[in-house]
Amino acid sequence: MTAGPTILASGPWTPEQVTYTWLEEPYEAAPEATAAADAEIQRLKDRDSPSHDGVSTRLVAHRVDEAGALHLELEPVRWALRLLPGGAARSMTGQCVVRDHEGRWLAGRRAAWVATWAGRWSLGAGGAVDPGESPMHTLERELDEEWGVAAERIAGLSLVLLPSDLVMFVGIAWLAPGAEVDRDPEHDAHEWWPADVDAWPEHAEPTLRGLARAVQGLT
Secondary structure (H helix, E strand, C coil), X not given: CCCCCEEEEEEEECHHHEEEEECCCCCCCCHHHHHHHHHHHHHHHHCCCCCCCCEEEEEEEEEECCCCCEEEEEEEEXXXXXXXXXXXXXXXXXXXXXXXXXXXXXXXXXXXXXXXXXXXEEECEEEECCCCCCHHHHHHHHHHHHHCCCCCEEEEEEEEECCCCCEXXXXXXXXXXXXXXXXXXXEEEEEEECCCHHHCCXXXXXXXXXXXXXXXHHC
16 A cells, blocks of 8 residues: 655644754765656656756754744755655645635646646645745745735645655645636646535546645644
8 A cells, every 4th residue: 555645744834933944065865866867857858848957945854843833954955856756855845725715726737748747637836945945935936926826814734745755835825805816837727616625526636635625624
């Protein structure tokens, strides 16, 4: 049986409750991991997907203090390592679930040309945590970049270790009444799914339903 996600820490956290220490020394991957990452980048080039590679962020350690605040220890890591199915080296990504004032969920279908989740539906906005960036800022940045909108309020919800060894910082953004989204080219379609997860369309994958239910349990 395939192992599922592991919850490393649970909120909710306000933006001020998520702090970090940045280590300047980059993470050094094993030679076999480096070679595998090279192969993944070449695979993306072969199908004309973005293959810029570059530097991203890795989780070294984390702790939750007595007041419930989350502190992260982060360091630079090669971006391409996140593409390895079981060897993402605890590279960090942010996932910002988005709900409108009626409780509906924003879902977007990833375009066929993108590097990850091509052709699949996802919830809200997401992407790699940039070097020297708080994961809370990642949520706000990705929401603006992918949907051209700002949150009325936002919270961090959980720190999750995925089976691929990718670490996901999950948060939620609530939009103000009347807010309109402006879809970016990384998505070729979007929908507002009902507040009731059981009423979602058939193309909503089980992982997305599970994420939504987990979010509901933390808010």
